[in-house]
Amino acid sequence: MTGQLDDSTIYEARVALDDLRDAWSLLDPEERAEAFRSLKAAEAEEFFESLSALDQAQIVLGLPDIERKLWVRSMAPDDLADVVQALPDEGRASVLALLDEPTRKELVALLAYEEDEAGGLMNTRYGRLRPEMSVDEAITYLRKQTPERVESIYYAYVLDQQSQLLGVVSFRQLIMAKGSAKVAEVMTMDLVTVPDEMDQEAVSRLFAQHSYLSLPVVDAQGRMKGVVTADDIVDVVREEATEDIQKIGGSAALEAPYLEVRFLDMIKARAVWLVVLFLGSMLTISAIRTFEGQLAKASVLTAFIAMIISSGGNCGSQASTLVIRAMALGELKMRDWWRVFVREASAGLVLGGILAALGMLRVVIWHHSFEDSSGEPFYGDHYILIGLTVAGSVIGVALWGTLVGALLPFFLKRVGLDPASASAPLVATLSDVTGILIFFSVASTVLSGTLL
Amino acid sequence: MTGQLDDSTIYEARVALDDLRDAWSLLDPEERAEAFRSLKAAEAEEFFESLSALDQAQIVLGLPDIERKLWVRSMAPDDLADVVQALPDEGRASVLALLDEPTRKELVALLAYEEDEAGGLMNTRYGRLRPEMSVDEAITYLRKQTPERVESIYYAYVLDQQSQLLGVVSFRQLIMAKGSAKVAEVMTMDLVTVPDEMDQEAVSRLFAQHSYLSLPVVDAQGRMKGVVTADDIVDVVREEATEDIQKIGGSAALEAPYLEVRFLDMIKARAVWLVVLFLGSMLTISAIRTFEGQLAKASVLTAFIAMIISSGGNCGSQASTLVIRAMALGELKMRDWWRVFVREASAGLVLGGILAALGMLRVVIWHHSFEDSSGEPFYGDHYILIGLTVAGSVIGVALWGTLVGALLPFFLKRVGLDPASASAPLVATLSDVTGILIFFSVASTVLSGTLL
Numbered sequence: 001m002t003g004q005l006d007d008s009t010i011y012e013a014r015v016a017l018d019d020l021r022d023a024w025s026l027l028d029p030e031e032r033a034e035a036f037r038s039l040k041a042a043e044a045e046e047f048f049e050s051l052s053a054l055d056q057a058q059i060v061l062g063l064p065d066i067e068r069k070l071w072v073r074s075m076a077p078d079d080l081a082d083v084v085q086a087l088p089d090e091g092r093a094s095v096l097a098l099l100d101e102p103t104r105k106e107l108v109a110l111l112a113y114e115e116d117e118a119g120g121l122m123n124t125r126y127g128r129l130r131p132e133m134s135v136d137e138a139i140t141y142l143r144k145q146t147p148e149r150v151e152s153i154y155y156a157y158v159l160d161q162q163s164q165l166l167g168v169v170s171f172r173q174l175i176m177a178k179g180s181a182k183v184a185e186v187m188t189m190d191l192v193t194v195p196d197e198m199d200q201e202a203v204s205r206l207f208a209q210h211s212y213l214s215l216p217v218v219d220a221q222g223r224m225k226g227v228v229t230a231d232d233i234v235d236v237v238r239e240e241a242t243e244d245i246q247k248i249g250g251s252a253a254l255e256a257p258y259l260e261v262r263f264l265d266m267i268k269a270r271a272v273w274l275v276v277l278f279l280g281s282m283l284t285i286s287a288i289r290t291f292e293g294q295l296a297k298a299s300v301l302t303a304f305i306a307m308i309i310s311s312g313g314n315c316g317s318q319a320s321t322l323v324i325r326a327m328a329l330g331e332l333k334m335r336d337w338w339r340v341f342v343r344e345a346s347a348g349l350v351l352g353g354i355l356a357a358l359g360m361l362r363v364v365i366w367h368h369s370f371e372d373s374s375g376e377p378f379y380g381d382h383y384i385l386i387g388l389t390v391a392g393s394v395i396g397v398a399l400w401g402t403l404v405g406a407l408l409p410f411f412l413k414r415v416g417l418d419p420a421s422a423s424a425p426l427v428a429t430l431s432d433v434t435g436i437l438i439f440f441s442v443a444s445t446v447l448s449g450t451l452l
Numbered sequence: 453m454t455g456q457l458d459d460s461t462i463y464e465a466r467v468a469l470d471d472l473r474d475a476w477s478l479l480d481p482e483e484r485a486e487a488f489r490s491l492k493a494a495e496a497e498e499f500f501e502s503l504s505a506l507d508q509a510q511i512v513l514g515l516p517d518i519e520r521k522l523w524v525r526s527m528a529p530d531d532l533a534d535v536v537q538a539l540p541d542e543g544r545a546s547v548l549a550l551l552d553e554p555t556r557k558e559l560v561a562l563l564a565y566e567e568d569e570a571g572g573l574m575n576t577r578y579g580r581l582r583p584e585m586s587v588d589e590a591i592t593y594l595r596k597q598t599p600e601r602v603e604s605i606y607y608a609y610v611l612d613q614q615s616q617l618l619g620v621v622s623f624r625q626l627i628m629a630k631g632s633a634k635v636a637e638v639m640t641m642d643l644v645t646v647p648d649e650m651d652q653e654a655v656s657r658l659f660a661q662h663s664y665l666s667l668p669v670v671d672a673q674g675r676m677k678g679v680v681t682a683d684d685i686v687d688v689v690r691e692e693a694t695e696d697i698q699k700i701g702g703s704a705a706l707e708a709p710y711l712e713v714r715f716l717d718m719i720k721a722r723a724v725w726l727v728v729l730f731l732g733s734m735l736t737i738s739a740i741r742t743f744e745g746q747l748a749k750a751s752v753l754t755a756f757i758a759m760i761i762s763s764g765g766n767c768g769s770q771a772s773t774l775v776i777r778a779m780a781l782g783e784l785k786m787r788d789w790w791r792v793f794v795r796e797a798s799a800g801l802v803l804g805g806i807l808a809a810l811g812m813l814r815v816v817i818w819h820h821s822f823e824d825s826s827g828e829p830f831y832g833d834h835y836i837l838i839g840l841t842v843a844g845s846v847i848g849v850a851l852w853g854t855l856v857g858a859l860l861p862f863f864l865k866r867v868g869l870d871p872a873s874a875s876a877p878l879v880a881t882l883s884d885v886t887g888i889l890i891f892f893s894v895a896s897t898v899l900s901g902t903l904l
Contacts, residue, residue: 050662143627210501230665231659246777250766270770277766278766281763284762285756288755303736305754307733307737310733310736310881311729313880318877325694354723
């Protein structure tokens with residue numbers, strides 16, 4: 001936008017926009033389309049850009065035919081591809097029919113890529129130059145391209161007749177160079193390129209490791225296909241982290257923002273894992289029943305069950321989230337599993353040792369501070385042995401929980417699943433069942449001949 | 453880099469670089485500096501850029517004086533500020549002494565900002581123009597600025613005498629405009645600016661909502677201070693997500709990548725929360741002991757303790773991670789707590805209902821399929837009541853766990869703490885203790901007059 005704008009007008013427009021943003025999640029689809037149409041053109045554009053592809057698709061569907069055509073034609077192909085992907089099948093055809101032939105072809109090519117690979121992220125509109133052009137010719141040529149056709153306005157890419165990528169020049173380099181110089185002399189040839197089928201997590205690692213603002217995408221034959229820019233990567237990184245966090249919490253990833261996802265969809269995303277975990281934790285019923293005889297003789301042990309198994313779950317949750325995140329950041333590769341094993345075994349022993357000391361202390365302090373119902377010292381004659389049972393179990397459970405948490409993500413990745421599925425609740429449930437077995441095994445050994 | 457480069461040379465250099473990357477975490481500081489010095493200039497630069505500020509600081513400290521001076525002087529002020537912040541105090545002064553006066557001043561100004569606010573992220577080197585310049589004058593002026601002084605090469609910012617930000621022009625706009633036009637006529641005035649004290653999480657939301665590649669940073673008086681670019685935001689988003697994930701897993705955030713953080717630092721980051729949670733879970737000992745009398749009469753209940761409390765923990769972990777992430781993404785504000793409460797109360801009841809049905813089913817099936825030690829049906833005459841006790845407790849515990857998990861992040865934010873501290877293990881531990889109380893209260897009500 002060029003020229004003078006009255007400050008207070010801008011301010012008022014922003015306030016109305018903010019109101020709409022706040023109310024958005026409360027509106028149903030028709031109300032949304034209506035509210036959207038009441039915005040001024042510039043506001044509408046800003047607001048539309050800030051919405052998710054799903055919300056954009058709903059608006060596009062809710063607009064009258066002519067407005068729909070205008071919106072769809074004004075969108076960049078990569079953004080439009082996301083919207084089309086979010087549409088139901090019958091909506092897709094109707095939107096594709098609104099486009100001119102070259103754009104439709106571009107769009108169909110983009111739709112062939114998975115949403116989460118470089119080809120699905122890239123923009124197909126970028127400045128193209130030939131190496132034999134002079135700098136002056138290049139500037140004139142780039143000026144002629146309409147702004148809407150070239151979203152990435154900072155670099156132009158130098159291609160040969162077969163669309164092979166030869167180099168890149170920034171607008172800055174063009175301005176600084178002599179007008180008579182050839183593009184081939186000015187361009188940078190030491191290029192980092194992104195394969196079109198590279199996973200978006202790998203692409204985002206490239207952007208994070210180096211400070212690129214945009215990277216060219218090429219196919220297996222080295223032909224330039226499009227450009228990925230850092231602003232798209234910001235979205236990718238946020239989405240991937242959101243998915244991982246939701247999985248770590250023990251639900252499936254939600255398809256929409258928390259307040260917007262339909263209640264039943266949310267229940268579905270959460271119920272599946274809860275049921276699996278619940279069925280898993282039923283094993284604790286049988287585990288505890290197995291040791292009924294021991295509990296009858298030493299009922300004092302019952303009180304410690306919850307504390308001991310939860311310490312295993314806590315150690316495991318820590319280990320699994322640290323490992324899952326390090327994997328997602330590319331800090332840990334499959335081959336590092338042994339180093340992780342060694343590190344976490346030591347960590348499990350040290351952390352378990354600290355907790356075990358506290359557990360022992362608790363038994364000793366309570367024994368000396370309280371009396372049982374018949375007026376005797378709290379834990380009876382064998383309180384040292386009870387303390388040792390608790391301490392030994394805590395070390396064992398902490399070590400086991402830590403190792404399960406640390407290695408489960410490796411195992412899941414090895415069999416082709418998402419390491420983030422090694423959620424805190426899954427690790428906790430796995431260490432609950434084994435925790436009970438560890439507890440009663442330690443108890444049998446330590447208390448045999450006295451309480452048991 | 454301009455000109456021809458032999459492909460195989462680049463390839464070999466990359467392989468050596470990849471080897472170094474892989475071995476990096478195994479090297480001690482002196483070996484790192486040595487390995488780093490063995491790289492060729494271009495490789496060294498690429499590698500240095502990809503390291504964390506902490507690693508960069510170690511390398512800078514390990515270099516001989518002359519090389520250190522060269523490296524430090526070649527760095528952009530914002531990157532250098534991060535390195536200086538990672539140095540021990542005595543190292544800081546020695547690095548500042550290597551700089552020329554204007555750069556030192558720039559750096560000291562940057563160091564005054566917190567690392568995690570816009571001022572700590574921004575680059576202070578950007579193109580500055582005056583509104584009354586002509587486009588031709590502007591291009592000539594920008595050409596004269598050395599590339600190292602202007603990292604953000606896509607926009608130039610138009611400032612008045614008091615450094616007030618008036619507008620922005622892209623290099624593209626300058627190329628397209630008439631040479632005689634005034635900068636004031638070409639520039640865009642409808643600007644989004646970032647306050648210098650804005651938290652980096654809020655800045656990253658701005659970048660994610662709109663597709664900006666860079667935004668100007670201004671102080672409270674509207675004076676331009678620097679530029680934040682999307683590539684820095686990619687790093688911010690990754691770091692913030694890493695911190696949240698580590699906290700959600702129940703440890704403090706690690707200061708370095710998993711394999712590089714010192715063992716003792718990792719133990720410290722993990723032990724504090726484990727100890728707190730362990731002390732918290734000790735309450736379960738007293739809780740269970742309180743109901744000793746009931747357990748003596750109905751020992752069958754013991755077997756269900758672990759399963760019932762863990763279902764509360766699982767429901768709570770789901771709810772808390774969903775809410776924590778939605779808060780971090782700006783989808784949930786403090787005022788939404790009531791909507792979340794209503795939504796999660798319904799979700800807790802539905803999810804608890806599903807699990808309760810499974811729990812009931814388990815009791816009934818086992819009762820009819822197995823016999824107890826004396827050859828009677830497994831759960832005795834009152835198996836329906838036992839099933840109802842389990843089912844009722846599971847609903848209560850699931851509802852409670854869900855609500856604790858969903859509302860704890862709001863509470864933590866309200867009292868000024870990080871909502872992500874509502875970790876899965878913390879929520880699980882909180883619902884363990886109350887889960888036991890719920891279980892035995894339900895048991896007393898349902899089984900009173902029969903088993904109890």
